[in-house]
Amino acid sequence: MKLPIAARPQVISRFWAVIRRFPRLIATVLVFQVVASLIVVATPWLIGRLLDLIVAGTTRAEVTRYLIIIGVLVAAQLLLTYLGEYFSRVFGQAVFAQLREDLVYSVTHMPLSVVEAAGTGDLIGRTTHDIDRIQFLVQRGIYRIIMIVFTVVVTYAAAFALAPVLALLLLAPLIPLIFVLRWYMRRAVPGYQAESAQWATLSGITTETVQQHSTVDALNLRRVRNNILDVAITQIWNLERYTAYLRIFLLNAVIFFLQTPALLVALAGAWAIPNGYATLGVVTTIALYGVQLSYPLDELSYWVDVLQSAATSLARIFGVDEVESDRIASGKQPTSNAVSVRDVSFEYRPEHPVLHGVDLELRPGETLAIVGPSGAGKSTLGRMIAGIHPPTSGSVTVGGVPLVELTESQLHQNVALVTQEHHVFVGTIADNLRLAKPDATVEQMWHVLKSMGAASWVQELSDGLDTKVGSGALTLIPAQAQQLALARIVLMNPHTLILDEATSLMDPTAARQLERSLGKALEGRSVVAIAHRLYTAHDADRVAVMVDGRIVELGTHDQLVARGGEYASLWRAWQHE
Known part of the structure; x- marks a missing residue:
């Protein structure tokens, strides 16, 4: 295009x-x-x-x-x-x-x-x-x-x-x-x-x-x-x-x-x-x-x-x-934090659907893990929930309002997406954090950095929050960049957060610790975690299993293991790795 x-x-x-x-x-x-x-x-x-x-x-x-x-x-x-x-x-x-x-x-x-x-x-x-x-x-x-x-x-x-x-x-x-x-x-x-x-x-x-x-x-x-x-x-x-x-x-x-x-x-x-x-x-x-x-x-x-x-x-x-906008603001305000996916299908190319009639109700305050084989449509569904792509058919709503009818500012106040493709903007660490909240205080910035386990290495820098990072300045390692990106999202404070392999660049132990810290920082908010590491699913309130663009199983970790279906097979294979 x-x-x-x-x-x-x-x-x-x-x-x-x-x-x-x-x-x-x-x-x-x-x-x-x-x-x-x-x-x-x-x-x-x-x-x-x-x-x-x-x-x-x-x-x-x-x-x-x-x-x-x-x-x-x-x-x-x-x-x-x-x-x-x-x-x-x-x-x-x-x-x-x-x-x-x-x-x-x-x-x-x-x-x-x-x-x-x-x-x-x-x-x-x-x-x-x-x-x-x-x-x-x-x-x-x-x-x-x-x-x-x-x-x-x-x-x-x-x-x-x-x-x-x-x-x-x-x-x-x-x-x-x-x-x-x-x-x-x-x-x-x-x-x-x-x-x-x-x-x-x-x-x-x-x-x-x-x-x-x-x-x-x-x-x-x-x-x-x-x-x-x-x-x-x-x-x-x-x-x-x-x-x-x-x-x-x-x-x-x-x-x-x-x-x-x-x-x-x-x-x-x-x-x-x-x-x-x-x-x-x-x-x-x-x-x-x-x-x-x-x-x-x-x-x-x-x-x-x-x-x-x-x-x-x-x-x-x-x-x-x-370029035509993919959304037309209706002026309606969401009446709740509930996110609903109803009969959603999506095509990147005409006549080549990657999602087929997906239905999902995200309960306010719950952590939902989405798992499945590569190419199953997990990331695409996450982008639908984040409002990045409008569905080809069906609807994704928050509080009864379709995401495509929210302004960009309304959308970001309600839903945010973090992927493994992190980005560090040229400027200070404080500048990077204030992109999410321009009026953030120093205390608030230290608080979110501490919640993501980043406060220790930021304190070791000569200028702390005023340390310049990005092109031509200090280069952060991938794990630090991910921590900074997650801290930025916590500072933004959306009620629904989609994590698409957001901790994939960290070792499994550090990643699990960070996800648990993130869970505490986002307590009371809805989290959709798309992951290949199944401990994410184990710690979640519910698990959705996707295959070929469809949700084939939905339930708690224990329920799905006991059912002996697709998720049970994935769990057994992952335990033996």
Whole structure:
């Protein structure tokens, strides 16, 4: 599954909506650009006017006055350009920060099922490579494009106001450039789209290889992974070379055609001046306008290329918002802590069900163990109860309200899932804990760490709770990371907790001790424990046995052993291991 890509109208609308959040900055930048553009146009006009005065015969004082005015205008232009650049940088940073915050919000509120189906590469590509691509355009390009547009429009307007016939010659390069741009656009857009998609693929391959390096080493897959990386890098190289060719062609075509206006005006002036159709000053002014237009139009061709690349990335970034939510909040409040699974079936792929009509009533305050062979659907059922996946059919409710009708905050207040896939966030240990409860006190954090058996090793750290962990800092061993993750969940304090092999990275003795400690810390709350170690089932209030996506047995440990069925067989096999 690939994440959506926003259509061009949606990209323009969304980007404009972000820009409109900063009206004062926009107004400030526009004011500076309008005034600076008027000064840029006024300077060639004054030079042309001065030439006509000199030809007609004027005083030295008049020449000096014009030169002083031109000098003042140049100084004013420099000042306005500096101020415009400053405020445009502020504006660009504000817009870019807003885009990043919006993207982070969208990513963190995406349905987890969609994230898993899309894979890591596509999402990482959008949050890294694509966001980097738009940074330069937003921080520098918006200002430059605004300045170029104002300069070009005002210059053409001044030229036509001064000498309409000669001004027509300034339009000469625009006709061939229209065809050049059409040729370029037809190739650049799909080229940049393919390039961004391939960067996402490379990000996914690299991330997966790094994260699973132990598996790669154990299975001697280094050469295989290197070959896969080589293929991906080669494809990116070919795409980058193709888009570079398009850029070079566009820039050179623009440079070539922009040399013609000044030459055409000079040739026309050589005929018009002797015949009295124009003065030397007017021809000089129009020629200077032609030269003056070549620089912004040449730069505009560069920004057109940057814009195409950034537009492709913006379409991928805004596409994240187009992922449909898997829940619609109804506003209903659960009337109790009872969790009910009723006739639930689920399919990861159409026509391939992994759960079949599962019914289960979770009693408030009980510990329910779910056991069964690999592939029986235990983890899938746990994810159903945690509200991560909406059922294909049937319902999962808490207090009479379907989980898909709860907001994310309501869901997490009621139900939480802890898996063996722990994660340590970059920051301090306190930061990691406060993710679950931002207003947690130091005493509360020490209490949950102690309940999970983690207080001893945290106290031994030089900075205690303020010790930095994660990438670039202290690396926690898997057992410590699991303790930290469980402490975070205890601090969150949901009334129902699903543990999916949450202590699997610890040795059996330590794992059992931790589970018992967790049971005490969560006393009075419902716990669903998915485990292969059957002492978890032995200690539970009830045991559900799953086979082929169905609950085939349900009862206490003693009842199921006495029954002599599937669970009894699993128990006997596990005891003899």
